[in-house]
Amino acid sequence: MEKIPILKMGKLLLVTIQVDLYDRLAEALEADLVQMINKTGAQGVLIDISAVSIIDSFMGRIIGNIATMSKILDAETVVVGMQPAVAITLIELGLPLTGVYSALNVEKGMSLLQGKINLKETGFIPEDDGDTE
Amino acid sequence: MEKIPILKMGKLLLVTIQVDLYDRLAEALEADLVQMINKTGAQGVLIDISAVSIIDSFMGRIIGNIATMSKILDAETVVVGMQPAVAITLIELGLPLTGVYSALNVEKGMSLLQGKINLKETGFIPEDDGDTE
Numbered sequence: 001m002e003k004i005p006i007l008k009m010g011k012l013l014l015v016t017i018q019v020d021l022y023d024r025l026a027e028a029l030e031a032d033l034v035q036m037i038n039k040t041g042a043q044g045v046l047i048d049i050s051a052v053s054i055i056d057s058f059m060g061r062i063i064g065n066i067a068t069m070s071k072i073l074d075a076e077t078v079v080v081g082m083q084p085a086v087a088i089t090l091i092e093l094g095l096p097l098t099g100v101y102s103a104l105n106v107e108k109g110m111s112l113l114q115g116k117i118n119l120k121e122t123g124f125i126p127e128d129d130g131d132t133e
Numbered sequence: 134m135e136k137i138p139i140l141k142m143g144k145l146l147l148v149t150i151q152v153d154l155y156d157r158l159a160e161a162l163e164a165d166l167v168q169m170i171n172k173t174g175a176q177g178v179l180i181d182i183s184a185v186s187i188i189d190s191f192m193g194r195i196i197g198n199i200a201t202m203s204k205i206l207d208a209e210t211v212v213v214g215m216q217p218a219v220a221i222t223l224i225e226l227g228l229p230l231t232g233v234y235s236a237l238n239v240e241k242g243m244s245l246l247q248g249k250i251n252l253k254e255t256g257f258i259p260e261d262d263g264d265t266e
Contacts, residue, residue, distance in 0.1 A: 005149060005184040005214065007239045014239075016138060016149045051138040081138065106140045106147075 004029045006036045012113055013037065013075075014106070016048040017059075026062045033066060037073045043120070044113035045070045048106060050081030060095035067100040076116050078102060080109035137162050139169045145177040145246055146170065146208075147239070151184045159195045166199060170206045176253070177246035178203045181239060183214030193228035200233040209249050211235060213242035 002025065007014040013036055021029070033045065047063060049055075067077035078101040090097060103109035135158065140147040146169055154162070166178065180196060182188075200210035211234040223230060236242035 003184055004151060005181060007147075007149070007181060007183075007214075009239055009243070014140075014147075016140070016151070018137060018149070018151045048138060048140060050140075051136055081140075106142055110142070 002028075003032075006032055008036070008040050008042065011042055011117055012044040012046055012110065013040070013042045014046045014048065016051070018051045021059050021062055026058070030062070030066060030069060034069050034073060037070060037075050043075050043117045045075055045077045046106060046109045046113065047077065047079045048081050049079060049086065050083070050105075052086060053083060055086045055089050055093075057093050057095060060090055060093060060097065063100060064095070064097055067097070071099060076101060076113060078109040078113055080104070080106050135161075136165075139165055141169070141173055141175065142243075144175055144250055145179055145243065146173070146175045147179045147181065149181040149184070154192050154195055159191070163195070163199060163202065167202050167206060170203060170208050176208050176250045178208055178210045179239060179242050179246065180210065180212045181214050182212060182219065183216070183238075185219060186216060188219045188222050188226075190226050190228060193223055193226060193230065196233060197228070197230060200230070204232060209234060209246060211242040211246055213237070213239050 004015060004017065004019070004025065013033070015029070015033065019025070036042065037045070045066065047066065049063075052059070063079060070077045077099075079097065080103045082102060101112060103112050137148060137150065137152070137158065146166070148162070148166065152158070169175065170178070178199065180199065182196075185192070196212060203210045212230065213236045215235060234245060236245050
């Protein structure tokens, strides 16, 4: 199984990383993802890395690349489920993942992205628009 | 990475199978999933097998087991993203996956499960489940 599936959920795409990303797999993921954003008009990408217990500079860079590519195609990227040790390693590697949002789990990531999409579409985050009119 | 992540999304759990399931991994997945259903009170399980291009009787049986376990814990299972060749193989293996619902993709699987959950809770499927604008 040499392919990381990209799941479409409404305006979002979900990618779950469960295997070590080697060169070709990472390239294929990047290519698939940009194609999928283009095809579906997705406005957000969720990358779940809860199964990733060891991260290296290569994988860190790939995540950064994906975020940058998505951004150019007008989709925000949120990394979810990062294990504490992975966060420590990323900082020690000097990869603070700039331009990548993060959230504790998929649900929080989805609501973060949903908020950003609403903000982009309507110009404001809908709350109970009561007093200011 | 010896663990298949289970993502909680509202009342549903999502499992993406990307690697070959061997004995121990399959057992761990079953155990994790029943624990997760128990902990979260999830009412539906989505198993995405779009990355699975070759299926054997072991994996077929595991999917059947998961569905049966979930059913006992009052959660329905939907298998999504099955490749045509996999469907053919399952039938040739004599594994028609009884008790498992299936859907073409995650979105359709989610709406199928949502319909079932609504049906269980209210006794009828609402025509338009109040999407806010």
